[in-house]
Amino acid sequence: MDYVDLFASDGKCELDAELETPLRWDGSALLAVKMSKDYRNRWTCYLNELKSDVFAMLRDNLKTYEPWDGELFNEDANVVIDKILSKINPDYPSLFFIDPQKHSDLPWKTIDKIANHVGYENRRPEMIINLMTTGMQRNLDKAPESISLALGMSEDAWRKIIETEYKSGKTYHEAFRDIYCAKLFQIYGINPVYLSVENKKESTVFYLIAISSRDLGNKILSSLTKCVEGYKKDRWSKELSDIEIQIDVAKMKKGGQRFISEY
Numbered sequence: 001m002d003y004v005d006l007f008a009s010d011g012k013c014e015l016d017a018e019l020e021t022p023l024r025w026d027g028s029a030l031l032a033v034k035m036s037k038d039y040r041n042r043w044t045c046y047l048n049e050l051k052s053d054v055f056a057m058l059r060d061n062l063k064t065y066e067p068w069d070g071e072l073f074n075e076d077a078n079v080v081i082d083k084i085l086s087k088i089n090p091d092y093p094s095l096f097f098i099d100p101q102k103h104s105d106l107p108w109k110t111i112d113k114i115a116n117h118v119g120y121e122n123r124r125p126e127m128i129i130n131l132m133t134t135g136m137q138r139n140l141d142k143a144p145e146s147i148s149l150a151l152g153m154s155e156d157a158w159r160k161i162i163e164t165e166y167k168s169g170k171t172y173h174e175a176f177r178d179i180y181c182a183k184l185f186q187i188y189g190i191n192p193v194y195l196s197v198e199n200k201k202e203s204t205v206f207y208l209i210a211i212s213s214r215d216l217g218n219k220i221l222s223s224l225t226k227c228v229e230g231y232k233k234d235r236w237s238k239e240l241s242d243i244e245i246q247i248d249v250a251k252m253k254k255g256g257q258r259f260i261s262e263y
């Protein structure tokens with residue numbers, strides 16, 4: 001299988017808090033390479049990161065896993081995509097993880113290229129896309145052209161849809177999600193699966209949208225919601241409250257307090 005991470009970052013995630021020992025965990029790129037090794041290098045991992053300093057850290061972080069099967073790229077995802085697609089045989093399974101920081105980093109054009117990398121029996125790549133709806137909502141009036149680019153539609157066209165949907169009770173982020181899913185449906189002929197990723201106040205920050213052209217692929221991707229719900233119920237709430245306690249303690253220490261009673 002070919003695995004592509006177009007916005008790979010440095011392979012490590014760090015909680016941006018005032019902790020003495022910040023919480024760190026493996027990011028998507030490292031997880032993919034690790035997993036590929038668990039499957040005896042049966043995946044070829046193509047990992048790309050634009051920023052050169054972040055890219056250098058990614059290369060360093062991956063040294064522990066050498067040798068691994070794949071390639072690193074230090075380019076704009078929307079440019080390197082042609083090079084990567086030329087290396088991928090569309091007759092075999094491929095999975096693209098597309099996790100930009102903001103909606104404007106991911107023009108629809110790139111998604112369209114991936115979706116139309118068609119192989120035998122209409123096989124198309126599988127994708128998991130992070131659709132940053134918060135940024136889209138914030139830029140409705142400030143930078144509507146960035147939304148047109150992300151959706152591959154004229155401003156008139158998307159505005160008409162979201163205003164109609166809004167009047168019938170949908171939120172703007174739901175309307176953007178549905179436009180995106182409808183565009184993927186037009187190509188794949190299958191409805192994508194989506195998952196809302198929320199902040200602590202339970203409002204949607206972004207959507208994870210997943211699509212496959214294969215029944216088995218869709219079955220697996222459909223279990224995404226169940227998986228995340230289960231994780232939320234079993235571990236997430238506890239982990240979150242542990243983190244909150246650690247942050248509070250870190251803040252107290254920074255403020256010179258030594259005992260809970262002083263807080």
Ligand SMILES: C[S@@+](CC[C@H](N)C(=O)[O-])C[C@H]1O[C@@H](n2cnc3c(N)ncnc32)[C@H](O)[C@@H]1O
Nearest residue numbers: 007008009027028049050076077099100101105
């Ligand atoms: C949200 S982070 C990815 C996090 C990663 N998936 C993880 O689990 O650790 C997005 C990354 O994309 C990079 N980036 C931004 N614009 C880019 C572009 N046009 N092409 C490639 N990478 C880009 C950023 O520098 C950042 O490291």
